[in-house]
Amino acid sequence: MTLSIDSVTHRYLEQIYGTAPPQLVDGLAALLATAPDSATVGDASAAHSDVASPPERVADPTSSPAGPVTSAAPTRLWDHRDVVLITYGDQVRDDRHPPIEAQRQFLVDRNLHDLIRCVHFLPFCPSTSDDGFSVADYLAVDPELGDWDDLARMSESFDLMFDLVLNHSSQRHAWFQRFLEGDPDHANFYVTADPAADLRDVVRPRSLPLLTAFETAGGTRHVWTTFSPDQVDLNYANPKVLLAMIETLVQYARRGARIIRLDAIAFLWKQPGTNCIHLPQTHASVKLMRHVLDQVVPGTLVLTETNVPHLENLSYFGNGYDEAHMVYQFSLPPLLLDAIHSGQTEVLRDWLDSLELPSEQTTFFNFTASHDGIGLRPVEGLLPPERIAALVEMAQRHGGEVGMRAQADGSQSPYELNITYVDAVADRQTVSPPEHARRFLATQAVMLAMQGMPAIYFHSLVGSSNDLQAVQQSGIPRRINRHKYTRGELDAALDASDSLQRLVFDGYRKLLQTRRQLPAMDPSVPMEVLRDIPGDGMVGFVRRPLEDARSDDRRPLVVLANLSDRPRHVDRSWLVDEVTEDVLSGDSLATADAIPMRPFQVRWLF
Numbered sequence: 001m002t003l004s005i006d007s008v009t010h011r012y013l014e015q016i017y018g019t020a021p022p023q024l025v026d027g028l029a030a031l032l033a034t035a036p037d038s039a040t041v042g043d044a045s046a047a048h049s050d051v052a053s054p055p056e057r058v059a060d061p062t063s064s065p066a067g068p069v070t071s072a073a074p075t076r077l078w079d080h081r082d083v084v085l086i087t088y089g090d091q092v093r094d095d096r097h098p099p100i101e102a103q104r105q106f107l108v109d110r111n112l113h114d115l116i117r118c119v120h121f122l123p124f125c126p127s128t129s130d131d132g133f134s135v136a137d138y139l140a141v142d143p144e145l146g147d148w149d150d151l152a153r154m155s156e157s158f159d160l161m162f163d164l165v166l167n168h169s170s171q172r173h174a175w176f177q178r179f180l181e182g183d184p185d186h187a188n189f190y191v192t193a194d195p196a197a198d199l200r201d202v203v204r205p206r207s208l209p210l211l212t213a214f215e216t217a218g219g220t221r222h223v224w225t226t227f228s229p230d231q232v233d234l235n236y237a238n239p240k241v242l243l244a245m246i247e248t249l250v251q252y253a254r255r256g257a258r259i260i261r262l263d264a265i266a267f268l269w270k271q272p273g274t275n276c277i278h279l280p281q282t283h284a285s286v287k288l289m290r291h292v293l294d295q296v297v298p299g300t301l302v303l304t305e306t307n308v309p310h311l312e313n314l315s316y317f318g319n320g321y322d323e324a325h326m327v328y329q330f331s332l333p334p335l336l337l338d339a340i341h342s343g344q345t346e347v348l349r350d351w352l353d354s355l356e357l358p359s360e361q362t363t364f365f366n367f368t369a370s371h372d373g374i375g376l377r378p379v380e381g382l383l384p385p386e387r388i389a390a391l392v393e394m395a396q397r398h399g400g401e402v403g404m405r406a407q408a409d410g411s412q413s414p415y416e417l418n419i420t421y422v423d424a425v426a427d428r429q430t431v432s433p434p435e436h437a438r439r440f441l442a443t444q445a446v447m448l449a450m451q452g453m454p455a456i457y458f459h460s461l462v463g464s465s466n467d468l469q470a471v472q473q474s475g476i477p478r479r480i481n482r483h484k485y486t487r488g489e490l491d492a493a494l495d496a497s498d499s500l501q502r503l504v505f506d507g508y509r510k511l512l513q514t515r516r517q518l519p520a521m522d523p524s525v526p527m528e529v530l531r532d533i534p535g536d537g538m539v540g541f542v543r544r545p546l547e548d549a550r551s552d553d554r555r556p557l558v559v560l561a562n563l564s565d566r567p568r569h570v571d572r573s574w575l576v577d578e579v580t581e582d583v584l585s586g587d588s589l590a591t592a593d594a595i596p597m598r599p600f601q602v603r604w605l606f
Contacts, residue, residue, distance in 0.1 A: 320359030373416030463504030537564025
């Protein structure tokens with residue numbers, strides 16, 4: 001039987017290559033032929049015995065001018081119980097289990113499976129550098145971490161999120177070794193360029209050489225290395241590469257990934273003479289990946305990772321039905337830090353007010369910290385230069401470092417703050433643990449309440465401090481925020497009475513317990529910013545459950561935050577809804593003419 005591809009797949013191939021390469025057509029046709037007979041997606045997000053069942057998913061017949069929506073496109077992809085934990089496979093170790101299993105036991109022992117639905121494991125494949133992001137084998141689990149069975153056990157208590165590191169591989173990957181050996185099947189698997197070529201317009205995330213020389217069977221070749229000499233850029237102009245990565249994408253979904261993060265996707269397509277970021281071929285490639293997943297493993301969520309200015313980031317939503325389901329809110333971490341340190345919330349307020357989703361099949365991926373630093377590019381055009389400079393000075397004063405990137409004119413500009421978010425919020429040398437925890441948890445309470453799916457970095461959950469020793473030993477500034485715990489060390493830190501880590505952990509658990517009871521926290525529920533609240537430290541917004549919400553509780557939730565160091569009051573006339581109770585503090589506010597707000601207090605009001 002001759003296999004064929006559908007018209008949508010064919011259109012995306014033409015957008016990428018100008019034609020439909022036969023080898024890619026055949027490979028995708030074989031992959032699409034494995035699609036389930038029905039477009040139902042209930043099994044895509046496992047209904048675990050220890051976790052509440054996932055949101056209902058149904059087909060959406062909607063079409064749009066930018067292209068038809070497939071019958072597999074789901075409308076209910078998430079609900080208010082969706083919270084993601086970002087972590088490493090070896091984040092927690094003990095003497096008896098592989099690290100993945102040791103971490104599962106820690107999470108379950110601390111009853112976090114009742115509060116967190118999904119665990120995002122940062123790259124767990126064999127890797128040669130960049131703490132996992134230089135992948136040497138995409139379809140294997142690093143034996144130092146565990147195996148696929150360990151991940152399967154984790155999926156019994158949590159949904160899973162995997163990384164597809166698709167811009168580059170390790171130079172130790174078998175594909176690159178064959179490239180060096182002159183294997184004809186891998187001759188164009190990696191991007192090469194003439195070092196004399198004019199590449200000055202290429203956007204660089206780090207201040208490192210763009211090209212690295214390698215000796216091959218055919219002589220010296222200069223390979224494109226966007227992120228480091230060990231991370232060699234794959235050549236998607238070769239259809240074999242795109243097919244191999246789409247096959248890997250499908251394997252990840254079939255191995256249990258409910259969400260797949262497309263790492264550094266903005267740099268995917270290389271074209272000398274351009275800036276090589278966000279090129280049309282890159283967007284078409286993401287749409288093709290989304291389309292294949294919708295057909296073959298329906299219900300899998302695509303998340304694009306693009307640490308760039310805000311409007312560029314939003315472009316990966318496509319028309320709202322054909323590209324990413326979620327994009328990272330990279331502007332949020334620095335904007336919250338700016339607000340809490342400057343005492344001014346007008347920029348944060350206006351940015352929140354500008355947020356708009358293109359469809360019900362999209363949402364934001366909200367976070368304040370990750371394995372990387374706190375990016376500063378996402379606030380370009382939002383914060384004035386002097387406020388960005390103040391964040392840089394703050395990070396250095398609080399024991400952090402600042403990553404730089406090269407500009408086209410040869411100058412250097414701040415790229416990211418290397419510091420834990422806990423230490424970025426306050427200086428532990430001058431602020432008491434209770435006050436420190438209060439400031440930090442205020443930022444988290446705002447993030448958790450915003451429209452979107454919240455993601456919590458492990459070190460934010462447990463209140464980790466800067467790991468200066470790891471930086472000194474490795475020479476890698478990002479390791480300041482990547483400390484690895486033994487189970488005994490972690491338990492001792494979280495059980496120590498009145499320690500900052502204990503206060504943060506207990507406070508975070510309370511926030512998550514409360515959030516899980518609030519249907520208004522569904523990522524699909526819109527957010528309306530309260531414009532009348534002054535921007536000198538205060539910010540507020542309302543979440544209104546939709547008419548078609550499955551819960552009978554459709555009360556709006558009002559979120560008020562005082563991110564300043566002085567007491568404030570919110571006039572009830574500034575609120576669009578009557579509120580009677582703060583579900584975080586338990587305070588009754590039914591008779592109050594003005595709602596009191598302590599310094600760094602956040603209220604979730606019904």
